[in-house]
Amino acid sequence: MSQTVDRALSILPLLAEGPADLGQVAERLDVHKSTALRLLRTLHEHGLVYRQSDQRYRLGARLIALAQEAMENLDIREIAHPHLVRLNEQCGHTVHLAVYEENEVLYIDKVESRYPVRMYSRIGKPVAITVAGVAKLLLADLPEAERRVLADKLDYPMYTARSTPNAPAFLRELEKVREQGWATDLGGHEESINCVAAPIRGADGRVVAAMSVSAPNVVVTADELLTLLPLVRRTADAISGEYSGRTPVPSSKDPHD
Amino acid sequence: MSQTVDRALSILPLLAEGPADLGQVAERLDVHKSTALRLLRTLHEHGLVYRQSDQRYRLGARLIALAQEAMENLDIREIAHPHLVRLNEQCGHTVHLAVYEENEVLYIDKVESRYPVRMYSRIGKPVAITVAGVAKLLLADLPEAERRVLADKLDYPMYTARSTPNAPAFLRELEKVREQGWATDLGGHEESINCVAAPIRGADGRVVAAMSVSAPNVVVTADELLTLLPLVRRTADAISGEYSGRTPVPSSKDPHD
DNA sequence: ATGAAGGTTGCAGAGATTGCAACACTCCAG
DNA sequence: CTGGAGTGTTGCAATCTCTGCAACCTTCAT
CATH class of the missing domain: 3.30.450.40 (GAF domain)
Incomplete structure (x- = not known):
C-alpha cells in the first residue's frame, strides 16, 4: 500500500536470511543503490538493522527487544x-x-x-x-x-x-x-x-x-x-x-x- | 532520512507499549488518520502488526519470528x-x-x-x-x-x-x-x-x-x-x-x- | 601509484504520499 | 425505529518526498 515502507520492510526478511551488503540489498529489492542506502539508514536509526564491522547489514538488537515486549504483552x-x-x-x-x-x-x-x-x-x-x-x-x-x-x-x-x-x-x-x-x-x-x-x-x-x-x-x-x-x-x-x-x-x- | 518509513517504524515501539487504535496511533504520530491507516496497513501486510478482534492494533507474530531468525543468525x-x-x-x-x-x-x-x-x-x-x-x-x-x-x-x-x-x-x-x-x-x-x-x-x-x-x-x-x-x-x-x-x-x- | 569496487551525496524530475472531505459502518439512546 | 456520535475507509488533487542518476569519495589490492 505504501511503496516506500513496503520496500523498507522487505529488507527485514531478506536480512533474516543472513547479513548482506548494500549492493545485495539493492539488487534484491530491485532499486538503485542510493535508494537502498537511504532505506537502510532509516531502519538503522530505528535500531532494526545493525551495521557490522565489515559494513554489511544484519538485523538489529531493537528488533529482538521489540519482539520481547510483544510477547510479554x-x-x-x-x-x-x-x-x-x-x-x-x-x-x-x-x-x-x-x-x-x-x-x-x-x-x-x-x-x-x-x-x-x-x-x-x-x-x-x-x-x-x-x-x-x-x-x-x-x-x-x-x-x-x-x-x-x-x-x-x-x-x-x-x-x-x-x-x-x-x-x-x-x-x-x-x-x-x-x-x-x-x-x-x-x-x-x-x-x-x-x-x-x-x-x-x-x-x-x-x-x-x-x-x-x-x-x-x-x-x-x-x-x-x-x-x-x-x-x-x-x-x-x-x-x-x-x-x-x-x-x-x-x-x-x-x-x- | 525517509519520512514515510520513519513514521511507519515509529509505530512499532508505540505498539510495544500496548495495543492502540487508529486514532491513538494517528495522534501520537501527529498525522492524519488516513495516513496512519495506510502505514498500519503496510505494516500489517508484512505481519509486523496484527489487528485484534476489537480492531485495535498490536505487534504481530512475524516480528517475533524475525527476531528469532535474527538471533539464530x-x-x-x-x-x-x-x-x-x-x-x-x-x-x-x-x-x-x-x-x-x-x-x-x-x-x-x-x-x-x-x-x-x-x-x-x-x-x-x-x-x-x-x-x-x-x-x-x-x-x-x-x-x-x-x-x-x-x-x-x-x-x-x-x-x-x-x-x-x-x-x-x-x-x-x-x-x-x-x-x-x-x-x-x-x-x-x-x-x-x-x-x-x-x-x-x-x-x-x-x-x-x-x-x-x-x-x-x-x-x-x-x-x-x-x-x-x-x-x-x-x-x-x-x-x-x-x-x-x-x-x-x-x-x-x-x-x- | 593506479585501478577497481563499493559506499555516499546533490540535484532535478517523477511519482508516491498526504490531508481533506465525503462516505460507510457500528453502537447506543431516545 | 430513528437519529447521532464515534470510528474506520476511500477518491482525489496538490504537494512534497522519494527516486535514479552521475559524480565523488574511500578503501583495498595489485
Missing part, C-alpha cells in the same frame, strides 16, 4: 505460564503454549522437560503447522471457509511417514479435532516424538491459544502419554477460565481503565 | 551454545551469553540452572547495563571516548545498595574490569544474586560477546562462586578460539560462497 501468556509450570511439575514433560495469527502458528511459551532427552523447539519459532497438535486445534476453530483456503495454501512436508500428506486429509483431521476437542501428534513431526494438546478458549468460546505436552517414545509410549489427556484438558480449562475472567484472579495489577 | 551464539551447555553441566548454575549493540546489552542465550532456585532473566531482554558483569566487560572494551559518552548518558538505578551509583564510579569499574580481564556482579542487581563473567574475543582481540555464571547466595556464597572463575575463563577462551577460527570447527555447513 500477550496476556494469555502471562496467565497461562504458572499453569504450564505446574503441569510440567506434575508430569515432567515439555509443555508448549502456541497461538495462531495470520497463517502462522507460533510457540509463545515453553517449559522444558525435566528428563535429559529434550525435543528441539524454541519460543518464537513457527510451528510445523500441518502436524502439530496445537496447530490442529487452532486451525480447527477457524470458520470453515477460511480453513479451506488456508489448507489449500499450505505445503505438506512429509517429515515422517505419519505426517499429514495433503489438504483433504488435513481438513478431515481438523474436523475430527474440532469434534473431539483435543488433538494429538503421534510421530508426525519427528518419528519418535508424540504429543497431546488441548485448546484454551476465550469468553466467547473461540480458541485463543493451545497447549501441549510432548515426550519422546524412549521416555513414555504414546499410550502412556494419552493417559495425561485429562490432566492436560483440565489445565487448559483452568487457563480458559482465568483468561475469560470467570475465576477471580489471585492477584493482578489494575488495567489502565 | 548471530553465529557467535551458535558457536557458543554447546560450550555454555557443557559449563552448565559442570557447575549446575545459570549461564548467560550477551552482546553489546548500539548502547544496549542483550542476553542472546541462556542455559538454566539445574537448581530449583532460578533467577529471572529472558533471552532478548536488555541487561541491567550498569551492574551486570557481562555488560561491564562489553563496555570496558569500547574506545575510551565512546565509553565516557555512554557512561554519561546512562541512568544509574540503585537496584541494591551495591549497585553502581554514578558515571565516575562506573568508569572506574570499567577500567578495573578492562585490566583484570573478567568481571563480577556481587549483589548489584538483586541483593542475593552474584555472578562471574568473562569476555569472548574475536580474532582481532576485540570483545564480541561476554558470558557469565550466576547463582543466588542460598545456593553458593560469592566466594564459592569465584572459585569457578578459572573454569568460566577457560570456557570463554575456548569459544573465542573457535569463533576466531583458530580451532578447526568439528562440523559445519558450508557458507554460500
